[in-house]
Amino acid sequence: MCGTADGEHERETGHDSVEEAERAQFSALLEDSAEDLYEHAPCGYLSTMLDGQIAKVNTTLLDWLGYTRDQLVGRRRFADLLTVGGKLYHETHFAPLLAMQGHLSGIALELRAADGSRLPVLVTSTVKTGSDGQPLLIRTTLFDARDRRAYEQELLRARKSAEQAQSQAETAHQEAETERARLQQVVAILQKSLLPPQLPQVPGLDAASYYHPASVDEIGGDFYDLFALAGGRWGFFLGDVCGKGPEAASATSLIRYTLRAAFLADSDPVQALATVHAALHERYAGEDPRYCTAIAGTLTPRPDGIAVTLAGGGHPSALLLRADGTAEFLPTPGGTLVGILPRPHFSTAHTLLGPGDTMLLYTDGLTEARTQAGPRYSEEDLHTFAAALAPAGAAATINALQGLLESFGAGLDDDTALLALGVPAANTIEGAAG
Amino acid sequence: MDAVSRNNVKVTGPVDGPVVMLAHGFGCDQNMWRLVVPQLVEHFRVVLFDYVGSGNADPSAWNRERYSSLEGYADDVLEICDQLDLTDVVFVGHSVSAMVGVLAAARRPHRFAKLIMVAPSPCYIDDPATGYTGGFTAGDIDELLESLDSNYLGWSGAMAPVIMGNPDRPELGQELTNSFCATDPVMASVFAHTTFHSDSRADLASVAVPTLVLECSQDVIAPREAGAFVHAAIPGSRLVTLDATGHCPQLSAPQATGTAIMEFAGAAR
Secondary structure, three states: OHHHHHHHHHHHHHHHHHHHHHHHHHHHHHHHHHHHHHHHOOOEEEEEOOOOEEEEEOHHHHHHHOOOHHHHOOOOEHHHHEOHHHHHHHHHHHHHHHHHHOEEEEEEEEEEOOOOOEEEEEEEEEEEEOOOOOEEEEEEEEEEOHHHHHHHHHHHHHHHHHHHHHHHHHHHHHHHHHHHHHHHHHHHHHHHHOOOOOOOOOOOOEEEEEEEOOOOOOOOOEEEEEEEOHHHOEEEEEEEEOOOHHHHHHHHHHHHHHHHHHHHHOOOHHHHHHHHHHHHHHHOOOOOOOOEEEEEEEEEEEOOEEEEEEEEEOOOOEEEEOOOOOEEEEOOOOOOOEOOOOOOOOEEEEEEEOOOOEEEEEOHHHHOOEOOOOOEOOHHHHHHHHHHHOOOOHHHHHHHHHHHHHHHHHHOOOOEEEEEEEOOOOOOOOOOOO | OOHHHHOOOEEEOOOOOOEEEEEOOOOOOHHHHOOOHHHHOOOOEEEEOOOOOOOOOOHHHOOOOHHHOHHHHHHHHHHHHHHHOOOOEEEEEEOHHHHHHHHHHHHOHHHEEEEEEEOOOOEOEOEOOOOEOOOEOHHHHHHHHHHHHHOOOOOOOOHHHHHHOOOOOOHHHHHOOOOOOOOOHHHHHHHHHHHHOOEOHHHHHHOOOOEEEEEEEEOOOOOHHHHHHHHHHOOOOEEEEEEEEOOOHHHHOHHHHHHHHHHHHHOOO
């Protein structure tokens, strides 16, 4: 048992000595700490009087700055260690805030070392007060912030370039808006040039028209006109050039003036469409073909009304709203598109507009509009609408259709042109509207 | 327009006391005067305010153009005086506000009785051509603006609701370390530009009211040369040099500063 006891004793002794050695080691560390931690802490320590006069400074900070203790203590103020910008910041922000709050932390400043180099630091200061609450001195710690400042400067640079990019984007956006407004103005002016400014006054005829551009940014390809011919007769046309934009506008202009000129040379509407066909074919041969659909015709006054002769080329049929309250299409069967086929064919139709009769010409913007209910509007729908409307004068017809177009809202996605020509009913007085 | 709420105007002291208007400079707000106010309110009607862009003034009233010239800051002062219909005002302007006072007094002479310029400098940048010493070069001022930028990162977005006044989130006020002198960095930068690039030397001759120049013995921002220049340029002005270090004697030597203000403000005109 003794042996055992001895053995245990020995083991205990051994245990004690290990503990003692650890304690001694630890206490050596502790004894070292107070002064050594202050002097060689991984941050700078600075104690200053209330006016900033340096009273105490640790070795770490002296090493950073390259000064000796004698050069600083009692000789320099904290602000003297700062760069000029830092001094200004110290006087305008740091010192007032510290005086008011008694503490301040995380302020970025730059120290000026003895050799003139700069050391970015993060500064925290606390005012030490006496037992009576009166401030006695200021304690300051300074952390080396070189890496952090480099990072922050990157952030600032990034912020500045982001701000710059944003302001450039805003300028560009404004310029684009201005340019868009200018373009819309050009489009509006050009669009107007493709339509008659107002319809002429035709004796014994009421005429009304309406044009709905699908977009304020693009010139539409719909066109119409009403103009005097020789011998008291009148010519008219309405059509739709394929496509939109400047090319379509250029083709529209060509078609419009060709039609007018053709009618003046020969009042046969079929011949007029054939002339346009030839002009389009010649102008756009080989490149990006341009074609149109159109109805062109003549009006000849007669004692019992106005005789209409018209020719159609691939265009939706004219619609007649009769004085007796019925409505009917006036088809021109077999008419081909104008300007694209090698041997076009245009067919003719005739009718007489008596008092109270109105003829409506329209483009497919109307009959292909999407209705609120979903399906597209159709020629049947238009016929039903016209039958309910008839009898109606030219202006009343255009007004009613304008209301119909507005009811489509966003469903009206194409340009739409309307031209109504009517003989006034015996007892109604209806002026031309345009 | 309500200048009184816009500029966070605080009026204290006897209703019939002579009016002393305390104007803060760049860097802080009306809190700068907190150590001298208790002394002054015993005898004077004390008017405190924050310039738009500083302290608790309404930031929505700020615009770059107006506050890019000292005249814009003078507008703030005059609009407060007009609204409160202040007359015989003793205007105490700290730092750049001393020059704001010069502009304000020139535009509404009937409202101002005296000027007290605390640590004034009519021009911070040296002018070798005329031998004027402001204490700084243009490059130094750029450095200050850099310092402002460096500490912009310390200015958190959480500060904004506090500046805007956000009574439904009172916890914000407690979280913030620097609840005094909180300023939007963009507005502070404009104020700094305006302040440190200002040159009011030519305006000093217009001062027609009794003026006290109160300078500090050791001031990094407004050197003794600047104080001497102001004193010489304003005929009949008094120059008092406080035994104080730094640019803010109202904080570092509040008793002496308060006494100097009281003596001059109370003295017979």
